[in-house]
Amino acid sequence: MRHQPIASDLKVTxxxxxxxxxxxxxxxxxxxxxxxxxxxLSGHADFFSVLSPGEVTIExxxxxxxxxxxxxxxxxxxxxxxxxxxM
Amino acid sequence: xxRASTIEKDAGQINTVEGLTGVFESIxxxxxxxxxxxxxxxxxxxxxxxxxxxxxxxxxxxRITNRDLDKEQSKAVxxxxxxxxxxxxxxxxxxxxxxxxxxxxxxxDIIVFGRHGASQLLQRGIKxxxxxxxxxxxxxxxxxxxxSIIKTYSKIVVYYEEYVSLGVQxxxxxxxxxxxxxxxxxxxxxxxxxxxxxxxxxLDEIADEMEETMMSLALSQTILESSxxxxxxxxxxxxxxxxxxxxLLSGYQLEYHRAKRSENDRRLHEVLISLKGKRRRLGxxx
Numbered sequence: 001m002r003h004q005p006i007a008s009d010l011k012v013t014x015x016x017x018x019x020x021x022x023x024x025x026x027x028x029x030x031x032x033x034x035x036x037x038x039x040x041l042s043g044h045a046d047f048f049s050v051l052s053p054g055e056v057t058i059e060x061x062x063x064x065x066x067x068x069x070x071x072x073x074x075x076x077x078x079x080x081x082x083x084x085x086x087m
Numbered sequence: 088x089x090r091a092s093t094i095e096k097d098a099g100q101i102n103t104v105e106g107l108t109g110v111f112e113s114i115x116x117x118x119x120x121x122x123x124x125x126x127x128x129x130x131x132x133x134x135x136x137x138x139x140x141x142x143x144x145x146x147x148x149x150r151i152t153n154r155d156l157d158k159e160q161s162k163a164v165x166x167x168x169x170x171x172x173x174x175x176x177x178x179x180x181x182x183x184x185x186x187x188x189x190x191x192x193x194x195x196d197i198i199v200f201g202r203h204g205a206s207q208l209l210q211r212g213i214k215x216x217x218x219x220x221x222x223x224x225x226x227x228x229x230x231x232x233x234x235s236i237i238k239t240y241s242k243i244v245v246y247y248e249e250y251v252s253l254g255v256q257x258x259x260x261x262x263x264x265x266x267x268x269x270x271x272x273x274x275x276x277x278x279x280x281x282x283x284x285x286x287x288x289x290l291d292e293i294a295d296e297m298e299e300t301m302m303s304l305a306l307s308q309t310i311l312e313s314s315x316x317x318x319x320x321x322x323x324x325x326x327x328x329x330x331x332x333x334x335l336l337s338g339y340q341l342e343y344h345r346a347k348r349s350e351n352d353r354r355l356h357e358v359l360i361s362l363k364g365k366r367r368r369l370g371x372x373x
Contacts, residue, residue, distance in 0.1 A: 017132045017304070018125055034288045046279065048143065049287040050296045073297065075139045077279070084136045087300050 010042050012058055014067075014083040021067050021085070027059040029081050031074060040076055047076040056083060091346040098339035105332035108325050115322035119253065122315040126250070129311055133304050140297045142279045143290065163195045163242035164216075166233070166306070168313040169204025170321075171221040178248050178320040182258045183207045186246045196240070198233065200310065221310065228307040234299060237263075247309040248316035254323065256316040263305055 009025035029040040032054035040047065051072035058065040072085035165186055169179040183204065190197075190213075197215035199205045205218050217236060222228040237243050243263040248256055281290050 013135075015132060015135075017129045017307070019128075038287075046284040047287070048139075048279065048284050048290075048293060050293055073136070073139065073293075073300070077284075082135065082139065084132070084139070087136075087304060 008042065008079065009061075010040065010044075010079055010081050012081045012083070014056065014058060014065075014085065016084075016086040021056075021083075022058050022060075022065050024060065026081075027061070029059075029074075029083070030057040031055075031069075031072075031083070033074075040074075040081055042079060044076055044079075046078070047074070049074050051083070051085065056085065088346055088349060089342070091343055091350055094339055094343040094346055098336060098343060101332055101336050101339060105329060105336060108329035108332055112322060112325035112329055115318050115325055118318040119315065119322055122311065122318055123250070126308075126311050126315050129304075129308060133308060136304065137301070140301055143294055143297070161241040163244065164237055164240040165190065165195055165197050166237070166243065166245045166309075167197065167199045167201075167204045167208075167215075168221070168245065168247040168310055169199065169201035169207070170313075170317040171201050172203060178256055178258075178317065179203045179207055182246050182248060183211070185258045185260070187211075187213075189244075198236065200313075221314070228310050230303050230306045230310070233306065234303050245306065245309050247313040248320070249312050250315040250319050253319050256320050259309075259312075261305075261309065263302060 009027060010029065011024075012026040012029055013023050014021040015023075027041070031038065032052045033049045034052055035049075038049075051069060051074055053068075053070050055066055055068055056072075067085075069085040071087060072083060073087075074084075075082045167182065167186060169182065179201075186197075197208065197213065198217045198219070199208060199215045200219045201221045205215065208215055217233075219233060222230075245261050245263055247259055247261075249259040251257055286293055
């Protein structure tokens, strides 16, 4: 398993088919999957999961961004987080 | 020659038709712009997700796209995505005709989206197994009821309309399962495996979920594409109708002026005759 160096912010893209919720740097991403609540921080191991209905929170350098989802997929790779939701 | 008042009345009706077609043309034009934007956003989303989907390669023999079906279930299903209402030219008719070239009643079921396509099929005496209303494109299209029906078929062919340009719309066909399978095999994304990535709840469950999601998205894309093509086709049909109404109106105006002049000439002629008669009668007395 590869481990990322703890360095820069996460690069996050969160979108639904017709809407971009967020695109940019972030400190962390929190969501819920079938296993439970989880947080992704910088340097997180590569991670792939389906998302359960609930809220996603993206902590940015400004105000946190929170939105509700009905379903989704999260893919984390090399500090890049992609959230595909409400499909 | 018709009376000027009759021509004026007819011209008034054509003028209303011209106004209405103009309104429909503007509505269709707005619809094209709105749906086109959604198609582009949705395509971009699909491609991004596709990149992630194609990077998780697992035993293809166990996937939905390679599933073994009983012989009884191994029928094909044709999904026709037509317009919900008319006024979109002959595009739906062309699509039904294309579908009929490959249709075999014994081995194929039909699922139709849109009232226009359903009525076209019924007019031809062709029965369909399911009918769905074309979803509104303002919110994302939920095709899960359709996906649960089509999962039992061995072959899923979608007939839809593709927007090429405002003036050109094509009839397209895709085999949904083959398309997903082919794209998955062709993909050149970096492969991610359970050795270097954490999968939750499990790789198999994620692959199942994603395959169904990709199938839903591919079907939603065709519905969006069709909506765009239908709006463009409606725009063209309305533009042609408006042009025709304008031509008719010009013709009526010309005919009206001729009739009016002719009526004036006739009246003048009658006045002159009556004046002549009066002068003759006066001359006789003088």
